Amino acid sequence: MAAKSLQELFVEELRDAYDGENRLTKALPKMARAAEHPELRTAFTDHLRETERQITRLEQVFRSVGEKPRGKKCEGIVGIVEEGNSAMEELEGAVLDAALIAGAQRVEHYEIAAYGTLAYFAGLLGNDQAKDLLGQTLDEEKAADRKLNDIAKSRVNRDALMSAGIDEMAEANEMPRRGNRATGTSRNGARRSGTKTARRSRTSSRGRRR
Ligand code: FE
Ligand code: ZN
Ligand code: FE
Numbered sequence: 617m618a619a620k621s622l623q624e625l626f627v628e629e630l631r632d633a634y635d636g637e638n639r640l641t642k643a644l645p646k647m648a649r650a651a652e653h654p655e656l657r658t659a660f661t662d663h664l665r666e667t668e669r670q671i672t673r674l675e676q677v678f679r680s681v682g683e684k685p686r687g688k689k690c691e692g693i694v695g696i697v698e699e700g701n702s703a704m705e706e707l708e709g710a711v712l713d714a715a716l717i718a719g720a721q722r723v724e725h726y727e728i729a730a731y732g733t734l735a736y737f738a739g740l741l742g743n744d745q746a747k748d749l750l751g752q753t754l755d756e757e758k759a760a761d762r763k764l765n766d767i768a769k770s771r772v773n774r775d776a777l778m779s780a781g782i783d784e785m786a787e788a789n790e791m792p793r794r795g796n797r798a799t800g801t802s803r804n805g806a807r808r809s810g811t812k813t814a815r816r817s818r819t820s821s822r823g824r825r826r
Contacts, residue, residue: 626737627683633730634674635687640667640723643697647720650704652713653775655767660720663760670753677738677746696722710775717768724761731757 619625641664648660678685696719703715731754738746 622737623681623741626734626741627678627681628688629730629734629737630674630677630681630683631686631688632690633727633734634671634678634685636690636693636727636730637667637671637674638687639690639693639697640664641671643700646704647700647716650712651716652709653767653772656713656716656772659760659763659767660716663720666756666760670756673749673753677734677749680743680746680749692726693723696726710772710779713772714768714776717764717772721761721764721768724757724764727757728754728761 619628644660644664644667648657648664651657651660675685699722700716700719703712703719707715731750735747735750735754738744738750
């Protein structure tokens with residue numbers, strides 16, 4: 617980053633946000649497909665539509681400073697999306713939902729930081745139009761974060777806890793764990809509820825989801 621003025625830094629940060637949002641329009645549909653809870657699915661598809669509007673807003677902001685909309689690789693979003701991809705490979709069910717929410721909330725907090733700074737910079741630079749547009753997106757990111765919090769606390773995390781709890785209870789009571797009878801796997805094997813390795817044998821019949 618070779619920004620020499622706040623104006624240039626503002627444009628650099630805009631490019632970072634523009635790249636991040638564009639990456640999220642590709643990640644969110646995958647997250648929606650992977651999510652099990654209907655509410656979480658809807659939250660991801662709703663936020664996808666919101667993200668598309670946020671991209672349009674960023675393009676308006678670029679124009680307000682006489683710049684062509686252009687992205688510059690946002691390493692932060694790349695990293696968070698990467699972690700989400702790993703979760704989708706390794707987990708499933710309510711535990712995957714809990715992991716998807718954890719990742720999505722990291723994204724929202726990252727975006728809240730980015731848009732908070734951008735809106736403040738716009739104000740300092742006397743660009744009221746940009747300040748207003750960026751402020752609208754900032755509010756949407758905050759609302760998305762709150763929505764994810766609600767879904768996690770009302771349903772998903774409890775379900776994730778339950779699916780782990782069943783396994784641990786079975787272990788404590790020396791009962792065969794779910795799936796063992798069908799696969800003949802030893803209950804001392806590395807089998808944990810919510811992980812793809814624990815359930816691969818049971819899910820193989822319906823194929824891979826990605
Ligand atoms: Fe966004
Ligand atoms: Zn970034
Ligand atoms: Fe967002």
